[in-house]
Amino acid sequence: MTDNLTQALASANVGAEERYAVFPFYLCLDVSQSMSGEPVRQVNAELPQLRSTIGQDPAVAEVVRFAVVTFSDVARTVLPLADLALVESMPEVQVEGRTSYAAAFEHMRRVIEDDYQAGRAAGERWYRPAVMFVSDGRPTDPEEQWRAAHKRLVDPSWRRHPNILSFGFGEAVPEILAAVSENKPNRAWVATEGAAPSAVVAELMAGLVQSIVSSSASAYSGSPQLVPPRLPNMQPIAVDELD
Amino acid sequence: MARLGGGKPERAPCLGDRLGWVSSARVPAGWTVERSRLRLGQLLAEGGEGRVYELVDSPGGPGRGYVYKELREPRPLGQLQRLVAFPSRLAEHHPGLAARARSASAWPVSAVVGDQPEVAVGTVMPRAPERFWLRHRDGSQRLATLSYLTTAPDRLAVAYGVVLPEPGEASRVAVVYALARLLEAWQAGHVVAVHGDLSAKNVLWSLGPVPAVYVLDCDDASVLGCDDASVLGREASGVGGWEPGGAAHAPPGRPRATTPNWDDPAVQPGNRPGCGGDRYSLALVFLRVVGAAHFPLQGRQRAGERVKVALEVPRQWRRLPDMPRLWDLCERSLSVAGASERPVPAEWVVELEDLLGSLGRADLAHAVREGQGDPARSVPVPLPVPASGRVADVEVRPVLRRRLPSTWQLVGPSNRSPLQEGPGAVHHLPARQVARWALVAWARAHLWAAWLLLSPGRRAHGLRRLAGLVSMDLVVACVSLFIGAMVVSPWIGL
Incomplete structure (x- = not known):
């Protein structure tokens, strides 16, 4: 059988090393003071559930990469982009100061670029990343500042620019959230006025899990889609593979 | 009613x-x-x-x-x-x-x-019986879906603490053999069943006590070729007749939910998969389970590309005889152009039995048959001789596996061993392995010396070797006795 094996080694083939492209998801979460109490408790309760549902399913975990970025006065990566099957425990997010959208967008651009380069070095292929932007308030930094940072994040000439889905509740402003999602149709969602933040967060996190699971299934089909949570008017978004 | x-x-x-x-x-x-x-x-x-x-x-x-x-x-x-x-x-x-x-x-x-x-x-x-569940390191119980067998075992060991056989190991072949025998049962009788979605989530597996599969989601299967259509009403079946050649799809009926990446590219959207679809899945399962990888084929096949698959096999497969029939079987089963002529599962059963025999594990084939309640071997089907010079739309060839260091590691604090036994795990303790090797080496050395002693013209050499071994045995026995005495003496008051 040795001759056959040697011949086969010389040709280009579909081989075991040919993996599916990975689908990066970034949860970009507002942890300003207004999130204190029940909302942040709910987030911390739901994150391990998210890890369990996604990470413990070998088929989903293999194509999904997940990161948690929090922002207030500053933004920080509390869970670096990872295969959730290999994450032993989820971080606890903590409430901090104000609501700097600029810090969030600048950090997101830097993190996505770094993660992409690291992934490429490790031989990964990437689908366009998805950012799930969650906020319960209006930005506290000057408008021109966060808009400039946002422009850099969604700059079409930057090949890694993500698809952004935004979700708001509490004091979040629908027009601003729509702008965060580049005013593209069916990408921003605001909870109805008076909805209990804890219930909204729980629903949102469950929707996020469902979104990631559905999106991972589409990644296997070869026609990847970012499938948003089941919310009114949300439509799947076709996702391309990065160069 | x-x-x-x-x-x-x-x-x-x-x-x-x-x-x-x-x-x-x-x-x-x-x-x-x-x-x-x-x-x-x-x-x-x-x-x-x-x-x-x-x-x-x-x-x-x-x-x-x-x-x-x-x-x-x-x-x-x-x-x-x-x-x-x-x-x-x-x-x-x-x-x-x-x-x-x-x-x-x-x-x-x-x-x-x-x-x-x-x-x-x-x-x-x-x-699903108990043996088709796995326990992860964190204690959670999961159905043992094929997803576990189609990914790198070292990643799963690190992620879930589940230890699985290496790619190409006989137990993986035996799992596919069990599935081939099930498909043979569905397709070889006077009534025929088509599952239509033999995907990772619908096929469970187990390695212990014997390799086995357990297929879920059968309530949406089709029963074809029933000759009692006049009794039950053909329209009530929701499916039509059966083409003995193994059509790629059954006549249109209620759509069958299929799984991306596990579906048959020869089946047009809206059509229910037929026998040919399950035969495609069987070959796909063989590649993915034996190779412990995904082999994404369907996208290229739908685009009309010719696909070449390099199936990584362990180095011990070098000792096996050439298996042109096996690779030909893969190619014919995965073919889109020849979808209506895909081989029957019985061909797979015969070929996989041969492969298990070549791997020295014919016992696994026997165990699978026993476990399925049908210990008799299948009646061999005439296997076609692989056509030379045939231009297939799929080419499958074995490639020697390159042993690479594991790239997986846990993220976050860990105070547990990354390797903990799962119910389906095949795992040997290193100490026992070393003891086994030592025992085998000792026995072989003595047998070799005895054989020399009995061989005319080499008796002197055998005598010297045996004397050396006996001396060594005496030294080992004395040292062992001394260590044993040191350990035991405090317990008996000496």
Whole structure:
């Protein structure tokens, strides 16, 4: 059988090393003071559930990469982009100061670029990343500042620019959230006025899990889609593979 | 209410029963059960097709060990009755095949009716036996889906603490062999069943006590080629006739939910997969389970590209004889251009038996047959000689596996061993392995010396070697005695 094996080694083939492209998801979460109490408790309760549902399913975990970025006065990566099957425990997010959208967008651009380069070095292929932007308030930094940072994040000439889905509740402003999602149709969602933040967060996190699971299934089909949570008017978004 | 039969469906005894794989709970009393006789337990799963509940014992109804699937869209009763009756109808002429089909699949045992007697609102199916569950390191129990076998074992060991055989190991081949035998049972009789979605989530596996598979989601299977269409009404079946050649798809009927990446690219959207679809899946399972990788083919095949697959095999496969029939079998099964001529599962059964024999594990094939309650070997089918010079749309060739260091590591604090035993794990303790090697080396050295001693002309050499070995044995015995005495003496007061 040795001759056959040697011949086969010389040709280009579909081989075991040919993996599916990975689908990066970034949860970009507002942890300003207004999130204190029940909302942040709910987030911390739901994150391990998210890890369990996604990470413990070998088929989903293999194509999904997940990161948690929090922002207030500053933004920080509390869970670096990872295969959730290999994450032993989820971080606890903590409430901090104000609501700097600029810090969030600048950090997101830097993190996505770094993660992409690291992934490429490790031989990964990437689908366009998805950012799930969650906020319960209006930005506290000057408008021109966060808009400039946002422009850099969604700059079409930057090949890694993500698809952004935004979700708001509490004091979040629908027009601003729509702008965060580049005013593209069916990408921003605001909870109805008076909805209990804890219930909204729980629903949102469950929707996020469902979104990631559905999106991972589409990644296997070869026609990847970012499938948003089941919310009114949300439509799947076709996702391309990065160069 | 129309009933096909009121008696308990007969069931051939199998090894599975003796090992307790199949619940000893009451089998549903007939092929049709009224919804009011079921006592539902907890909700186990919810999907696009319906909700699955566990069943608890109830007087006159199916009990523990079974699940109830409540259909979102009720179906004609006759359609489900035809499905439920399949194993019994198969048993009329092929009891062995029927035993296989029952032991290796969650085949519906009853159609469930509600207020309308001709409308099935659900089905009762056996629950996946205990051995088809895995325990992760964190204690969570998961169904042992094929997803575990189609990814790098070192990643799973680190991620979940589940230790699985390396790619190309005989136990992986035996799992595929078990699936091939199930498909043979479905397709070789006078009635034919088509699953249509043999995907990672629908095929469970187990390695212990013997390799086995257990196929789920059979309530949406098709039964083809029944000759009783005039009795049950052909339209009630929702499916049409069967083409003996193994059509790539069955005639249009209710759409079959299929799984991306596990579907047959030869089946057009909207068509139900036929026998050919399951044959494609079998070859795909072989590649992915034996190679422990995904081999993404369908996208390229749909684009009309010629696909070349390099299946990584372990280095010990170098010692095997050439297996052109095996690679030819893969190519014909995966072909889109030749979808209507895909090989029957019986060809796979014969070829995989040969492969297990070549790997020195014919015992695994025997164990699989025993486990499926049909220990007889399949009647060999005439295998075609691989055509030389044929231009196939799929080419499958073996490639020697390169041993690379594991790239996986846990993220976050860890105070546990990354390798903990899972129920399906094949794992040897290093100390025992070393002891076994030492024992084998000792025995071989002595046998070699004895053989030399008995060989004319080499006796002196044998004598010297034996003397050396005996001296060494004496030294080892003295040292062992001394160490033993040191350990034991405090306990006996010396």
